[in-house]
Amino acid sequence: MRCTARTRSRQPSPAPGRTTSSPSRTTARSYGLRSRRCRWAQVPEHSTVEKTKGRRARRTIKTVQVPTWISFPVATHVAQLPRTVTVNGKKSVEVVYLTTSTTATPADLAAMVQGHWGIENKLPYVRDVAYNEDASRIRTGNAPRVMATLRTIAIGLHRLAGTTNITTALRHHNRRPDKVITLLTCTNWTLP
Template sequence: MSEKSNEIPAARDLLALLNLTDAVVTMDAVHTQHDTATALTSAGADYVLSVKTNQKTLYARLKALPWANIPGHTTTEHGHGRRATRTIKVADVPAWIRFTGATQIAQLRRTITRKGKRTVEVVYLVTSADARTAPPEVLATWIQGHWKVENRLHWVRDVTFDEDRSQVRTGNAPRVMASLRNTAITLLRIHGHENIAAALRHHARDAPRPINPLLTA
């Protein structure tokens, strides 16, 4: 995949600043890059990299593997008006996977049922963590934790705050605005708001109302 975005090398630069010894780093599909895998293993970390349809060839080859013959580990959760069922199947890495240190691959199927409507997402994973360190249930927990961050922070910034279309792009301004958005989201979470869009509308109706979370945080 072309590095047309600054996000890929920027992530590597950030990782280089951290002590990653014995850490496990989960990353979105855009960061499923050979150089990123090499950087993480060289720093003493294990990685869990997602493979989605943005990498068509790799996704197709992983999809074509005989997953039906591999037993799965399934969990189901209920909450927030929905049922989430996750099934993970794990196999040894094929010889044609060239990511540095890769030892396992996995298929993770997530089925969400809300108000009778069902959506299914299938993601493939490549990880350097071996079967002893990351059996299926552990690997699934790592990815679930990653998705929680994605859903509760990144998705809110992208959709509710429409961050991707922000015209603030020069100097330190993008970093400052990102920090302010994170601060607003955190304050609203602390005060019990699960729906950030609804919370923003609630506070916008009364000018003094947004001051209260700041005074009681």
């Protein structure tokens, strides 16, 4: 199925093989992706439902071939990804529009989008929680980048050593600094 509408604004094209999301609803609106001309209700969908800790999340993805009026030269598909989350009876709906140059199936594309959040939650979240990085007062020159790199290396060393809870490992090494040398000289890493 193809969407038909006229062009209203232009965005720079993403690199080949990359998936990008619309930065705002106004972008989706300006491309006509939310208009009746796209007829998203008629597009076949792939849905997943996840239930964890009193939270129910339903993710649905619909993909169509990229319309001719979108000027991304390498884009092959446009996708609509509505997420409905219910927590303690309160329902929230968020709709995200994506353009991609991959030829993945809707199920694979949904897994890629959800996998992106796994990356976000794995390193930046741990750096912020374990090291309180957002409250860091180091702000001049290359010092912020150097400190972020050192924190990332420390997290990587702990993960290679088989640690699942970085905060607990940091407390352990804070109380027993001699174990840091053992961590740095370890030769039998267990890869996750």
